[in-house]
Amino acid sequence: MEKKLAVVVGAGKGMGVNIAKVFGMHDFKVAMLARNLDKLEPLTDELKTQGIEAYTYAADAASTESLTAAFQKIRQEHGSVDVLIYNAAILTAGFPTKLQSSDLMEHYQVDVASALHSANLVLPEQIAKGSGAILFTGGGFALYPMAEYTCVSVDKAALRALTFALSQEVKEKGVYVGIVTIMGSIAPGTHYDPADIAEKYWELYEKQEDIEYVFK
Template structure:
């Protein structure tokens, strides 16, 4: 039986890579997507050393064209994407009046619009096989907005809404959409250790019941 394929957009040493490792250790092939090829190569080497079949494809979450090219390459080389995890966000502080319409839109491109764009790259194939999973990394700011992180709060609230509306639309096509709302600061060795959070992505994938897990 062929291994299933997971793509993690927003690979990195925190949540992204730990989600990739969780699925990889459960017989998934893993594709890591982020901007820096050198870092991606390092992550792939680390996972390969753990017996995980991993690949690296660079792309910029701020650029839909870059993401489109990455997904075309992945589908051409590796086939249908069974699970998409979108883990990218602009983690920058700033009160509402520090923003301009242009800067807010640049945040929302990465935080929300590119999440939808990536989903649209995988939905046709998933719908054709009547099976698939799309998971978004949410944040506690969606529930409790922070004045000091206004743009991120707006973005996470919008991403949460996207999750629930997309989940409702995709359910008849066999596609499960969910989000892990991380209501705390990710830190190794704490309750918010990335490997503990990664378990919740696997829980959503396996159970396919609730569309949100609030990790607090």
């Protein structure tokens, strides 16, 4: 039986590779997308040593053209995407009065607009099959905005709203949409260990009951 495919956009040594590992350990094949393959390929090799079928693709979340090309290649090589996890974000600080509108739009493209673009790249096939899932990485700033991280606060709030709106639209078509809202700073060996948080993505996918899991 052909393995299901999970795609992680914005893969790295933190949440991305841990999410891929969780789905891989549940017999998914995983494709990880990032701008820098030199940093990503050692993580992929690590997954392979654990018996996980893993692949890497170069893609820049700031460019819809780059994402489209990467997903086209994935579709050609592995078929349709069963689960999309969008984990890309720009997490730099900035107070409102220190930001230009162009700064806000640059962040928004990566944090929100490209999340929607990625979802729309996989949704037609998921809807046609009547099954599939889309998961987003949210953040506590969506609920408790901080002036020092204005762009992150605005974008995580927008991503959360997008999640709920998209879920309303596609739930009856057989596609599950959810978000893991992380209320603290991700770091191994802490309460916000990425390995522990990654389990919640699988939990949301497996149960497909709640739209949001707040990790606090």
